[in-house]
Amino acid sequence: MKKILIADDNADLRESIAEVLTEAGFYTETATNGKEAAAKSAETDFDIVLLDMLMPVMKGAEALTEIKKTRPAAKVIVMTAFSTIENAVEIIKKGAADYIVKPFKVEQLLTIVRREIEEAGFEKDILNIDLDRVMNCLSNPIRRNIVKYLHRNKEMRFMELNRELEMDDHTKLVFHLKILREAGISTQDKNKNYMLTREGLRVFQCLTFIENYLSARSD
Amino acid sequence: MKKILIADDNADLRESIAEVLTEAGFYTETATNGKEAAAKSAETDFDIVLLDMLMPVMKGAEALTEIKKTRPAAKVIVMTAFSTIENAVEIIKKGAADYIVKPFKVEQLLTIVRREIEEAGFEKDILNIDLDRVMNCLSNPIRRNIVKYLHRNKEMRFMELNRELEMDDHTKLVFHLKILREAGISTQDKNKNYMLTREGLRVFQCLTFIENYLSARSD
């Protein structure tokens, strides 16, 4: 059962939302301010957090930051009465999954909640990745390079890769390709061309993210 | 010199923006549709891409996706005449750095561009990270766990970590802590508390990104 946390200082609204969502088949908890919301979120892994922006003790914006810190995977839907585009942009950049303007109809909220739930499921499923193995693959610069080349060239022959990577001993490349294959990152088609799998593509994207995120480039 | 790509099908607007930005000391190139923008972006590593939403051949939204695929680090500022909150939210979720509504004053645009440049610089500089070492650290599940605990608890004593991780032999933990320290991910204060460095925080963020991005969790 999907778990939803509702944070709003207005008791009426809070309870009525909780009621609706409970009826709709979700497990709900409530919080009356940002601090409480952050604490409950740290404690329980909610799928969705409905967060009012204007609350006492801790504002929603701050709570949002806190929540994302402990639960980066949680989908936070921000509710606000004071709405401008700048505002919305700011909130989404801070990591909110969506933004709903008060007053809203229950139907609207339900639609958004369901969409986010679906998205969360979509993002998580399908892929079959062994994090340990993948990290192992990425820990080796040769393999990181292979992934990059395979992404760039879509598909490559063995010797092509060998030349690009300037490998001295071709069996060394065989070795690394095997590891990538066993980790589900690369495959071969019937013509022996090497290419990334769907998972491999994901891994590549992670890799570029990491490199962008961690590398200091002087400019 | 910071490089900016301006993509808009309106020649007047395009050229006048280019002129202003060039005068302001940026290197500029232009594109007349999304496809061209994506191509130019793939070829050159622009710091900023100004992207109109309504263009022939390839819409801005699609172009945005393409650009982020090859240049996840590029800051894409979306320009649009048709603006609603839903719209803005959607665009930001797709990875745009900012959103500006047409018609806008040149001053506004300059402010936004400068802010994004500054942010990009802030994100890139300073950090001194050895990718190879970091990947090596992350390839070990024990060390990944240490990083997580250190992030969660801000600072921890040795034995505290030891208990949390349920290590059998404490010297094993010493070993891994040493590696993390040498990679610049963790440090100790004068009281021997272990904690993440600034770089370590970054590494933690990468880690959660990776886990979110790659992991399939059954629910």
Place this chain on the structure above:
DNA sequence: TTCCGCTGTGAATATTTGTTCACACTTATA
């Protein structure tokens, strides 16, 4: 003071990764 838990060192050892080598089968092509 004595004892005990916390924090650590260094060396020995075990395990996992990576490299090299000798060899072999396939496919294309001279």
Place this chain on the structure above:
DNA sequence: TATAAGTGTGAACAAATATTCACAGCGGAA
């Protein structure tokens, strides 16, 4: 068909990583 380039296997070896063990200083509590 003979030859060479492309692709691959398995075992031996080398190097890097991880684990274990024996031991020791230090600070606080009994």
